[in-house]
Amino acid sequence: MGEFDQPNLVLGTAGHIDHGKSSLVRALTGTDPDRLAEEKKRGITIELGFARLDLGDGRSMGVVDVPGHEKFVRQMIAGSTGIDVALLVIAADDGVMPQTLEHLAVLQTLGVPTCVVALTKIDLCDPEWVELVTEDINSLLSNTPFAGAPIIPCSSRTGEGVEDVRAALAKASMNATALHRSYGMRQPVDRVFSIRGAGTVITGTLWSGTVRPGDTVEMLPQERQCRIRTVQMHDKPVDVAVAGNRVALNLVDVKTDEIRPGDFLATPGLIEPTIRFDTHFTYLDTAKSGKPLESGVRMHVSHGTKEVLGRVLFTDGRVKLSPGESCFAQIRLEEPLPVSLGDRFIVRTYSPVYVAGGGQVLQAHPRNRTNLHEEVSILEALASGDRQEAVRYVLEQRTAPLTAHDLARQFGIDEPAALELLQAEVDAHRGCKVGELWFSTPATVRRSISAIEKELTVFHADNPSKPGLPKEELRQRCLPTMEPACFDEIVSEAVAAKAAVVVGGLVGHPAAQGAAQEAEKAAADALSAALKSYGLTPPSLTELAQEVHVDLALARRALARLRDEGAVYRVSSELFYDGAAVEACKKAIAEVLRNGGEGTIAGMKDAMGGISRKFAVPLLEAFDEEGFTVRDGAVRTLRKG
Missing domain, CATH: 2.40.30.10 (Translation factors)
Structure with a gap:
């Protein structure tokens, strides 16, 4: 069977126990959905049954036959998940029953778009009674999304009307749109x-x-x-x-x-299970208690084929919800569920158990909060089905750029879909890209650049001689919640906007670079002069900086500059020699060794100006490291070539 030969819609049955769902499925499909011995023995459907329905026009549908007994409502909810067309079965001799109402509420809440009513067992009733029951059903459906649904009288025992049910389902399925379409499996x-x-x-x-x-x-x-x-x-x-x-x-x-x-x-990595999600929740009160539902009450939450315990917390201070009312809510779960944007769910009361309502998942990984503030605009857009507008609000409200992965996780959608939504904002000039991975708005990027520039101004005011500060320190000072990799891109944006410069791994403000460079040059001059005076017997860097009254960090930067220019010779992080003195020393050592002089420290002492081992040893070891000399035990020779 190829991809295009397959049915792409699922038909689900619903209705009260013993109203003839399984018998009708058997009459329509030729398949007995009651597969368990206990089901055969008791004459009721305990677990989900499956069949394939030929619609008579070359098309077919998958059929899920679900239990009708009140104790098996949980299985009914599991079976209703993923249904595109509902077949609501009502026996003519009984009419509308309590489980009929509960199953109808489940179908509504799960967003099943299309319904056909099969009025079964008409062979047990006279025509006038069938007409009265039909009127009752029309009245029941008038206040639901299924108002005007076709009601087909039939009998599975005699076969009367069965083909009319098939024809009604074929017609209904022409207008049905399969649910749950996305990139991933x-x-x-x-x-x-x-x-x-x-x-x-x-x-x-x-x-x-x-x-x-x-x-x-x-x-x-x-x-x-x-x-x-x-x-x-x-x-x-x-x-x-x-x-x-x-x-x-x-x-x-x-x-x-x-x-x-x-x-x-x-699909691996597609879904990250969550312990809470945002929703637009409707309280149905199928038990007809008339009592309001209180926020925070512990309930059974059914999603897909699983049921877990959780609490429904209404947002923005709402404490109660009357039957038939709806509001935004956050569902907090005791076990994680793999929910996604648009998924439907049902809640049932904790005890006694009955269907209380449900809704649609809006955000799969929201913050732990019930006061929405400006976030209400995101939920309103998602509830209306306008994902693009929701993304616009997300970008406007975030204080930092986000990735397609971030958006996919927040909404509970696949990453390719999130990337399309974000790119659409860029294409519409409402959003912008930051580097290769991040998305934001021009206003947010400007605010981030402004925060960097402000912090750099403060830093330079306190440290006029310093060219800047390390990037991570700057991030902690001005945008600590931003990811380091994202902050790198924002710094690049700041550099492009001439609000910052990066020199030697330090970030500084362009306006402060002149003063910092002058301070560094002055420090370099002072340090160079001091080192010349010491020749081959310099003090440590710390002592040298103190002597010329230069900050230690500034001294290191100045000496790094002098080293690049060849004015000083670095032996270690704490020991620097005058460059000219070192070159003269190297020439003298080379002359001694070429003329057959002894390559020991004692033999080279005169060539090194008679300095003590304290200064001679580190200098000679530096010569070995750079390859000027080669050491063999206590003797050194010039490197050949």
Whole structure:
């Protein structure tokens, strides 16, 4: 099966227990989704069942049949994740039931865009009753996104209306848009089992990307990589599976107890699990308690095929939310979840357990806060689906440049998508690049340059003789939260703007360079004169600097300059000789050795002006190091050539 032959939509069933979901799926597909012996025995669906639906026009859909019993609502939530079209099953003899309302709330909250209602078991009712129940369903749906959804009377037992359901689903799927499209592969795991001779197999709905045999994927939250041996769809091997399909993956070297339902598979490095995320939350109160929901209450949070405990904290001081109301909130989790921007989630009350609401992930890695301040503009843009506007607000509000990786992590999107959004800001002249990796706004870069220039001005006022300070020290002084690599790029921007100069690894202000250079020249003159007076018996650098009243750091810079000019000879960090005196000494030593003189320290003492070993030894060792002489034991000779 090729990539373009595959169905790219998933149909999910929903409805109260014993309303005929599995029977209708069997009538539509020829596949019995009840696969467990216990399901057969009890006559109810306990775990997710899967099938493939032929739409009759050459297209097909993957089908997820989910449990209807109230104790299995958690499985229903897992099955609803990734659904593009819903088949809401309501038995004509029962009508709308409590779990019908709860499942409908789940479908709404998970953002399922399209719904078809199958009014089953019409063979058990007279036509007038079927008409009354149809009116009730229309009334129920009128206040939901599914208002006007087709309601198809049918009977799985007699076959009446089954093909009408198929036709309605085919029509609904024409306008449906598959969810969860992105660059990387993401797949929540809903089943794990072992096949003799093959090993561990997992199944789930492929949320995004593609998957092929031989691909390497990352198991989350284990953060362990593994390889895929084979890919199957509806019991048939495929060379590639695309997003929107029910997929089975045979994993290499993974035991069944090392991965479990609720885990995630993803492109390596695509997702970083989080312990909190920002959302636009809606309180549904499916239990019809009428009571408001208090901020911070402990709840069950369902995302993908996993449920963890967490707390829903309303933002900006809001303490309660009435049924039907919505607000921005931060969900804080007791276990990490691999959420991404746009993912849907459900929350259920802690005890007794019922669906309380849910929403959509807006930021996957926000700061730990509930007071939004200016950040509300970012969340409003994300909630409206305008990612580009959200990125504009992010760049405007950040005090430092950010990378595509930073934005991808914050929103919970893949890095290529983040890079496109950031580059679009640059192309629109609202943003700018800083170096090769960072993005910012011109205003933020100007503020950073201004901070550098201000700090340099203060530094030079306190240190008029110094040309500048080390880059890391400058960063700590003016932009301590900025990454060092990013700060390097900002310094380069400051240099280009003539707000800074970099000399010898030090950053200084251009206006202060003249005074610093004059101070350095004066220090060099004083040090050079002093060294000339000492000849081959100079004091230490510390003593020399004190003698000529020059700051030690300035003395080192001045001597480095004199060394580059050949005016001084450096033996060590603390010992410098007059350059002319050293050259004269080298000439005298060369003459002695060429004329057969002894190459010992005693033999060269007169050539070195009779200086003591204290000065002669370090000087001779420096001659050895530079290659002027070669030492063999206690004797030195001139290097040949």
